[in-house]
Amino acid sequence: MSNSSLALTRRKLLAGAAGLALTTPMLNRAWAAEPTQINMLAWYGHAEPDIVAEFEAANNVKFVPKYYAGGDNMLALIAQSPPGTYDLILSDAEFVQQLNAAGYIEEMDASLYPFDEFFPEYQNFPGHWTGDQLWSVMVRFGLLGVSYNSDVLSRAEAMSYNAFWNPKLTGKVGHFDWHLPNLGQMALLLGNRNPSPFDISQDAWDAVQEKTLSLKPQVGGYFDYGGTFSGLKNGEMLAMAGIGDWITGVLQKDGAPVASVIPEEGGIQFTESYSIGKGTSKHDIVNKFIQYMLSPEGQVKTIQMAAYPGLSPTKSGWKAIQAANPAEAERSGLIEGHDQSPVKLLKEGRIFFRDIPRQQNLEDWNDFWSEYKTA
Helix, strand or coil: HHHHHHHHHHHHHHHHHHHHCCCCCCCCHHHCCCCCCEEEEEEECCCHHHHHHHHHHHCEEEEEEEEECCHHHHHHHCCCCCCCCCEEEEEHHHHHHHHHHHHEEEEHHHHHCCHEEHEEEEECCCEECCCCCEEEEEEEEEEECCEEEECCCCCCCCCCCHHHCCCCCCCCCCECCCCCHHHHHHHHCCCCCCCCCEEHHHHHHHHHHHHHHHCHHHEEEEEEEHHHHHHHHCCCEEEECCCCCCHHHHHCCCCCEEEEEEECCCEEEEEEEEEEECCCHHHHHHHHHHHHHHHHHHHHHHCCCCCCCCCCCCCHHHHHHHHHHHHHHHHCCCCCCCCHHHHHHHCCCCCEEEECCCCCCHHHHHHHHHHHCCC
């Protein structure tokens, strides 16, 4: 064979190889199954890559989130959506029974989840069960108290909700714009602990409204999720009512001089839980994801969620974060016997589960909140 023939053959082989290299990925994409889409309704952050990317890659799924802020907004979004719109619903625990009563969620198989790993205080969580029927599974929680600028207030000054009336904060107190956590804190300030700051008489409710209105001269604004972050970060607000470490924990990592404490009057626990959307056809993969999030690996992810940190209800989650990030375990009190351990605070009667009003209508609290903002 002549040199020219060899050169021609070599060119054909190289051209063929290049063509194969270009077309093979296309062939692979053609044969690969499209990812299963999981429609999730949740607070911001729960379907972001730091939480779901590894699960998506391992299981050929794609989460498509619809984010909300506040249980009232969540209920409104579901009510406006056709049945079966959401495969997975992350709900604040106090709204689970409303989701159930409205027929928006399905009964869950308790045997699929590691309840033996849960601390006893979280195993039979209020509102998640009706008798032996399970409707939602706690995946994380957090504590709400006094959040403040540590350059302006000392920890001792912040150890009471009365800090919000401190003259140093005039015009610089912000509210996270949701009535339940704010009015719950006001109820605690006025001593409504038994049975709960959300189970109060009409006289007590009148007193809560009066006390809340007295804070108005201190208030500099009412903020959504993003505004709460920026207000504290840039010093526009020097204290924030209705929140806790779920906001200040992120800001602390960025170097902002902010902190949160559970004051002497007590704190409020928010609880985030997964339910299965009514009418979904994706039970197996949704259950697999919930199991993943309750595994030690999943709990480490949710504790350190980039959007806002949380606390783990499982013993295995505490052990996993202690090993993966000892500093975060210490900071958030996820060590048994720690002074700020959420289980210890709960046992001491200093933590109250956030709830919907028991002796008033939810609309009563919401209506007052609207009036307060425009007063």
